[in-house]
Amino acid sequence: MPARYHAEMTDQVMVSARGLQKRFGETHALRGIDLEVPRGSILAMLGPNGAGKTTAVRILTTLLRADAGKATVAGYDVRTQPAEVRRRIGLTGQNAAVDELLTGRENLEMIGRLYHLPARLARQRAARLLERFDLVEAADRIAKTYSGGMRRRLDLGASLVAEPPILFLDEPTTGLDPRSRLGMWDLIAELVAGGTTLLLTTQYLEEADRLAHEIIVIDHGLVIARGTANELKGLIGGERLEVTVADGDDLAVAEQVLARIGNGRPTVESRLRRVSVAVDVRPGMLASTVRALDDAGLNVDDFSLHRPTLDDVFLSLTGRGQADEEEAA
Amino acid sequence: MTGAARPLSASEVAGTADLAAGAPLKWWLRDSVEMVKRNLRHVRRTPELLLDVTIQPVMFVLLFRYVFGGAIPIQGTTYVNYLMAGIFVQTIVFAAMGTGILLATDLAKGMIDRFRSLPMSQSAVITGRTFTDLLRGMLAIALMALVGLLVGFQPAGSPIGWVAATALLLLFGFAVSWVGVAAGALVRTPEAVQGLMFVAVFPLTFASSAFVPTSTMPSWLRFFAEHQPMTLVINGVRGFILGRPDSGAVIGSAAWSIGLVAVFFPLALVLYRRRTSR
Ligand SMILES: Nc1ncnc2c1ncn2[C@@H]1O[C@H](COP(=O)(O)OP(=O)(O)OP(=O)(O)O)[C@@H](O)[C@H]1O
Ligand SMILES: [Mg+2]
DSSP, X not given: OHHHHHHHHTOOEEEEEEEEEEEETTEEEXXXXXXXXXXXXXXXXXXXXXXXXXXXXXXXXXXXXXXXXXXXXXXXXXXXXXXXXXXXXEEEOSSOOOOTTSBXXXXXXXXXXXXXXXXXXXXXXXXXXXXXXXXXXXXXXXXGGSOHHHHHHHHHHHHXXXXXSEEEXXXXXXXXXXXXXXXXXXXXXXXXXXXXXXXXXXXXXXHHHHHOSEEEEEETTEEEEEEOHHHXXXXXXSEEEEEEESSGGGHHHHHHHHHHHSEEEEEEXXXXXXXXXXXXXXXXXXXXXXXXXXHTTOOEEEEEEEOOOHHHHHHHHTTHHHHHHHXXX | OOOOOOOOOGGGSTTOGGGOOXXXXXXXXXXXXXXXXXXXXXXXXXXXXXGGGTHHHHHHHHIIIIIIGGGOOOSSSOHHHHHHHHHHHHHHHHHHHHHHHHHHHHHTSTHHHHHHTSSSOTTHHHXXXXXXXXXXXHHHHHHHHHHHHHTTOOOOOOHHHHHHHHHHHHHHHXXXXXXXXXXXXXXXXXXXXXXXXXXXXXXXXXXXXXTSOGGGSOHHHHHHHHHSHHHHHHHHHHHHHTTOOOHHHHHHHHHHHHHHHXXXXXXXXXXXXXXXXX
């Protein structure tokens, strides 16, 4: 059985979902999500508000039952073997789940003991995490007195107490200041280097770009794109040409000009008075574009060529650009 | 990526070898104790959580001992001696009502989600709650006994009678706290649980033998009062602490308590599961 041998040796899939569906009354939160996270890798789930990210995480962490589809974590079915799954995961949900009337230290030690760690080990781990998350000074104050970011860090610490092999982090860095965010990124990189498998959701494209081995973009409960950050950027073409016009009324004309030069439909962001389009860079292209804009009588504020960011991918995939376009029309 | 759905054994997974499953009963007990510890810390940090089992019943003792008591004749003993059993049962019922209110408070916050993602015994969240409220109830009964002694209560029961009375109280308190859990899991907000429990408990307390002998009530009310569980528990406890055991009431109240547990324990678990897996 070479295939099986291969699978066990290298690409063991630690989290897998097939056709996950979930409805809340009339709301179709998930319409059939597939995903796989190989051992020791990071999958980032990207999507606008209400896309279904949290719902997917809750199903994978046994908090919610899917209406249809199958999901396994570490090879165990989340529906039929939740206890086995829980023994191997750590979860930090979107909303802080810390006990406000316990101190930071008590929170972590309690979680450790509820993971059935020996008391001494739970104490050691709690102390280490308090240090790691810069909470030593606040360790013996009740969590009610913590700031939002401190609570968030405590919550992240709680999911790490048992050093679980699989981590689910729902918007782990939302509400963290830049320094804490960088610290979190370092920690995540460290964990994954140590073999931890991680699924995270995020609104920060930079975060997905920096951390994730694979990204899935979901919208309205469906996966609308997947791949590495570079593959996704490739989806909307290589370089992008951006033109900002001085007068918002000129947007439509600018759009027509760019449509002739670029590949596919230009994206219009009316609030920014900006039109952009994917282009193939070739000799003389920039000069002819400038001339065409000039001929059309446009007053141009800014003109630039840049490599796409995940933001571009996100906006173009989730149709935000589209909506903006209609608004402008 | 080819998927291999072979489950990892606990020892294969770094850092979790020590999580290997022990006897479930042992973990259930340990997790429940952990939850009791957590709940007691809450009580210590928000002492107002004890109001319902301290100031409130003390006010009842004083009110009935000094305001109404003089107008209520009791055969064979003083009014304050008669009153204390009613106060004890009322207090343990208030403590058990707290179970529902505090569970609803927990459910309204994110902490329950955290517990549900852990490999702990899931029912320990609830049993930890009911055990805590038994402790609260016991503390309250000790306090009420003390207050009673200060205002002239003269207990006459034997030590064994007191042990038996305490057992009856705890059994009933345990039973009622499962009603509280069911209410807490069913209703959306802590305030609503409080309202619901009050509507249920208030008439049961007053249409009982807690403060006045049932013999003065009109016959229809008297029939209700004499057969409802609070009266039976009160009469059972009263018999023990005044040294004239009432075996009929003891059997009746034990039967009620066991019946309530038999119905509300599974019901509470089902409601809790349904509530948390939305
Ligand atoms: N318990 C619930 N009851 C009813 N509707 C729900 C419930 N949970 C989620 N939904 C709905 O399901 C959809 C997906 O929600 P979800 O929380 O998964 O989105 P999300 O991608 O995490 O969004 P965000 O970025 O805002 O966190 C939304 O339309 C939401 O209103
Ligand atoms: Mg979310």
